Amino acid sequence: MKIRRILATAVAAAVTTPVLLLTVTPAFADDKPAARTQEKPSIAELEKAAEAAQVAYDEAVAAKIAARDALTALQSDSAPLALALTAAKAVAADAATAKTEADQAVVDAQAAVDALPETATEAERTAAKTALTEAEAAALAAADAKTAADTKVVEADDARDDELVAAARKVSLAQGAVDAALADKTAADEALAKAKEEAGEEGEDEECVSEPKLTTVVTGLPDTVVAGTKVVFKLRVTNGTDKTMDEVLPFAYVHATDGSERNSIEDMVHLQWSSASSTKWKSVDNKHYMDAISPLKAGAHADVKMRLTIDASAPKGNGVTFVAGDYFNEDGTCGGNPDLEGYEFLIAASNEYDDIEYGKPVTTEPSTSGVKPQGGTSAGPVGSLAATGSSSATPQLALASGAALVIGAGAVFAGRRRKAGSHV
CATH class of the missing domain: 2.60.40.10 (Immunoglobulins)
Structure with missing residues (x-):
């Protein structure tokens, strides 16, 4: 030996x-x-430890890359929650338009009631008031629809934010794992190199x-x-x-x-x-x-x-x-x-x-x-x-x-x- x-x-x-x-x-x-x-x-055990540390480091780097790619994918406008948010915003926009139109219909119906002449028949007066009542009911429904649509937008926005934060946290944890694995790998490599140096494996042929x-x-x-x-x-x-x-x-x-x-x-x-x-x-x-x-x-x-x-x-x-x-x-x-x-x-x-x-x-x-x-x-x-x-x-x-x-x-x-x- x-x-x-x-x-x-x-x-x-x-x-x-x-x-x-x-x-x-x-x-x-x-x-x-x-x-x-x-x-x-022994040297063999240290070599195995260095190999294991290298494998762990490679796996940590791969995991970090995967986490980073996942975050990038989620940040895309084509990500599922991004699409859901876009759809919710579109519905909310339509609801806002509908509410605006309904509110205008109430204004118009009220103007029609106010514009009835004294000579208007009872039937004409009843029809104008009915139109106003229906316009007010439609405006209330449009307001409720807009409120619901706006709530959906907030929920969709929060869901996407939560998903992005979770993905970013995974990237951070993956980076920490890479740092720790690199430290372990460096220590294992240095221990092996030191052992080989002291053991004189490089250039030492004498048998002791x-x-x-x-x-x-x-x-x-x-x-x-x-x-x-x-x-x-x-x-x-x-x-x-x-x-x-x-x-x-x-x-x-x-x-x-x-x-x-x-x-x-x-x-x-x-x-x-x-x-x-x-x-x-x-x-x-x-x-x-x-x-x-x-x-x-x-x-x-x-x-x-x-x-x-x-x-x-x-x-x-x-x-x-x-x-x-x-x-x-x-x-x-x-x-x-x-x-x-x-x-x-x-x-x-x-x-x-x-x-x-x-x-x-x-x-x-x-x-x-x-x-x-x-x-x-x-x-x-x-x-x-x-x-x-x-x-x-x-x-x-x-x-x-x-x-x-x-x-x-x-x-x-x-x-x-x-x-x-x-x-x-």
Whole structure:
């Protein structure tokens, strides 16, 4: 398997997982929860997610186009409700004309009654009055007809307006769906691209393997670190295999939260390293690696001095240091330990110094049995840290075990249990 493919899983989780809570309990608690690592998506899963996001986006765009076309159709004068409104207006116009004519007939009938001479017969007078009564009745009917026609116009107009508003709302909702689908698609594409980039699928041909016998062990890290102080501890990297590793990259990452265990105070916690060949304190790089140990022979170990500094303004909280190691050989083979070792510590605020038992070191042993230092003794490291720094082509298998989660925005680690003399 390509190590870059392994890395993609962890890196992608960092991109797509919004928050992983650091659940480190206080160092003085009797029972501490074991670390839980969240299952991470593979490249194949990310590709499926990107494909699904693309399909959803395409469907959203199609739905928006359909909604927009429907609105355009309804705005046409030939739309059903538009035609109904036109017909209602025509009827209302005819009713208005009829009412006008009826009203005029009343006026004319009244004039005829008023114009009767004194010599008019009773029959003539009766006929004129009857014509007036009939004209008034016709005028009332015409007025009622006009009122009804005008009401129909208002109803038809309201119906068309309601239809157009509903159609416009659908277009707006469809646009919102397109925006949301585009955001999902962009996030999925970026997660996949990031995973592929970190996995080195482009231009990386080396095959990398899991190597659990490349162990990393921390000793001397206190249970409690007081804000405003520095503590020095040791990271031992051991090649428990029967082959020399040309370059071994130690990995270390420290994360911390305040007492709520939800808010990161990582910017107040600083991790540095030094070695026999590089005695000046250096900050761990932005990918959480130190300079390569070149070489590390079979059965040998190398010690790296670590220094943890916590700002004086840091609040009471909890921390965890993770360590691992990767190797890279000149023949192109590479790999690393798939397990990320975690070590808890309690952060005490500077004003609590007198209330705690400070500086109690914890010594731990590697989980892999049968690992012996070169020459059968633990005295002195073998191999040296190369001053040139870690190669960009060097694999970073430690990330695959969970460390990559810290690279993603907002992502934090889950702490592992650690007791004196052992760690999980």
